[in-house]
Amino acid sequence: MKKVGILGGGQLGRMLLQAAVNYPVETFVLENDPQAPAAHLCHHFTHGDIRDFETVYQFGKGLDALTIEIEHVNTEALEKLVAEGVSIFPRVAALKIIQNKIHQKNFYKENDLPTSDFVVTNSLHDLRLQSHFLPAVHKVSNGGYDGKGVQIIQQAADIEKGFDAPSVLEKKVPIKKEIAIMIAVANNGETALYPPVEMVFDQTLNLLSHQLCPAELAEKVLWKVEAIGLTAIKKLNSPGIFAVELFVDIDDNVLVNEIAPRVHNSGHHTIEGNYSSQFDMLWRIMLNYPLGNTDCILPSALVNLIGEDGFAGIPHYDGLEEVLSIDNAFVHLYGKHQTKPGRKMGHVTILSKEKQDLLYKANKIKHLLSVRS
C-alpha cells in the first residue's frame, strides 16, 4: 500500500479520508489540533505544525506522496522531501506561486491570463498613493485565508483599513457572476474539467446564498471559463486538483480571480453530484490511477453551514431533523468541537433535475438549519 500524507486535518482532510476508504492506501495526517475533523480517520496521526520545517520534513520522510489542505505550509521542507523522492500534490513551484498573492497576480499577467488590474503595495504608505485606483480590493500577499487578509477599499477614507504589509490592490470588477471550475491534472498531464459552479448571492444581505452546478452561463461565456481555467492550470504545470475562481463582468469578460491548488469548497457538491468527486479524483491522481468521470449525475445546489454570529462553544445544530427529511438533501457536518461566528461547520448538497426545486430547497435549508452553542 502506498503511504500518503495530508498537511492539515480540517474538513477537507476529513472528506479526503472519507474518499480514501475506497482505495488501498495508508494515510497520515499532520495537524496541530488532535480533535480536528480529520484526526480520527487516518492510519497515523501526527500532532504538529504544518508551517514548521522540521515537523513537516520528519512527517513527510518515507511517504510516497503528500498533499495539502491549505496553502500555508512549509515549502522548504517540501522541497527537501521532493529531492528525497516524495511526490507533492501540487508541485512545490505551483504552491509557491499560489501561496503569495503578488506572485499569483504576476503569474496571470505573465501568462496573458485575463485578471483584474492591480498594483503591488508594500505598506500603508504605498496604499495611500493609490486613491486614484479605487474602488479596489486589498489582499495581503501571505497568509490570507477564507476572507481573512482581504479588505475592500471603496474610497480614500477606507485606506487606513488596508494592510501595512506586502499586498496586492486589485481594481474592483463590475461583477455579473462569480464562477468556480474544478480541474484535475494527472501525472501524465491529462486533464479533466468539472462542470463550472455558480456562486449565487443574496442581493439583500450581499452574502453567498448557495452554489449552483452547473452554472447558468451563455455558451460562449462557458467556453471562456473553460478555456481560461484550463490554460491557467496548464501553465501551473503540476498534477493535482485545482479550483479556479473567476469573475464574469457585466460585459461578459471572464477574469481569473484566484486559484486554489487543492480540493476546495466550490467542489463539495461533487461528492453526490458527480460520478467522481473532487476527493475521489485527488486519490486517483496521487495513486496514479486513471482520472475519473467529471460528469454531473444531476444538477446540484450547495448551502454552507456557518457558525452563527454571537455563538461560540460546543456546536448545536438546529433544524437538522427537518433538513434530513428533505429528499435528496445530503448533510455533511464536519465534526468540529467548537463553533465560532463565521466558521464553516458543514454543508448540505441538494440534487434535483429542476432548477426551481434546487432553489426552493436551498432557500428552505438556509432558513431551517443553524449552528449555535
Added chain:
Amino acid sequence: MKKVGILGGGQLGRMLLQAAVNYPVETFVLENDPQAPAAHLCHHFTHGDIRDFETVYQFGKGLDALTIEIEHVNTEALEKLVAEGVSIFPRVAALKIIQNKIHQKNFYKENDLPTSDFVVTNSLHDLRLQSHFLPAVHKVSNGGYDGKGVQIIQQAADIEKGFDAPSVLEKKVPIKKEIAIMIAVANNGETALYPPVEMVFDQTLNLLSHQLCPAELAEKVLWKVEAIGLTAIKKLNSPGIFAVELFVDIDDNVLVNEIAPRVHNSGHHTIEGNYSSQFDMLWRIMLNYPLGNTDCILPSALVNLIGEDGFAGIPHYDGLEEVLSIDNAFVHLYGKHQTKPGRKMGHVTILSKEKQDLLYKANKIKHLLSVRS
C-alpha cells in the same frame, strides 16, 4: 455527540464508518484484529473478542447505541447493556432469532412466512434418517457465515458431509431467481424498502456472477417480494437495517431464505446507486434522524472481488487501472492485509441507464480484476 459502537471491524464496519463522516457521532469499534479494515476509521478502537461477555459489556458500557457487523456476538452482554440504557440495533430478541438457524426457520413458520420445508437435525444420526427429504441443504444452527456451515446434501451418499450438531435441513427449492431486499426500520416503526436486488449466476460455473438492481421481476412477483420481506421484518419488531434474502421458484412462489439484521453485501450498490445508502440509513436510524430516500439514482450492477484460489498473503490487485478507467465503475477495496481463497476483498459497483451496458461492464470487470498475492 452521541457515542455509537460497532461490534466487528471488517468491511461492513469500514463502509459504515465512511458514512458516519457526514454526521456528528463519536465512533467506537470492538475487533480482534488491530489491522482490520475498519480499525483506523473510528474515534476509539478496542482490541477484543465480540463473543466474550465481559469484553462486550465493558466496550458497550456508557455508549448511546451499539450495532453489529456480524450476528455472532455475545447477546448476554447486549441484554445487560440494554438494561442499562444502551440501544442495540437490531434489538437483542431479533438478533437471537437470526443467530440461530433453527429459531430463524421456526420464526418463519410461526409467522406464516413462506419458506422452504425443513426438518431439525441434532446430529448426523438424525440426518441419516432424512434420506427421503433429499435433495436438501444442511445448515448448522449456530456460527455459520458466508457459506461456511452450509452443505448441500444432494443424495444419500452426501449425508456424511453433513453437520453432527444442531442444524436445519432445508428442502432444495427449484430456484428461478435469488432476490434480496434491504429494509430500513426507524425507532418509531416507520419503514422504507429499497428496490430489490437480483443475484445473477454464471450458469457454467454455478457461481454468483454479479448483482443487479433493480431486480428484473414481473410486477406481481415484485409485490410478493416486497410484501413478504416487509412482513418478515415487521414481525422481527426491531429498528435497524435488514437484508431479506428470498427465492423465486419456478412457479413464481416467493420464499424467505434468510434474514440478516444488519448492513449486508446485497446492499453495497446503494452507496452510489441510491440516494441514501444502507450505511447512511443505519446512521439515520441510530441517531434518530428521519429515514433517507431509498430510490435508485440509476440502475446498478455489483461485482464482488474475491481472493483467487491458490493465493494467500499480501494482496495484489491485478487490472485495477483498467477497471478505474471504465466510466461510472466505482471501486471499493476493503484494505485487508491478507488475501485468502474466497475472501471478500472488495467490490465494484457500476451505474448505467442501460441494462446491456451494466451486463457488459460487469462481465468485463470480472475478467479484468483479480486478487492474488
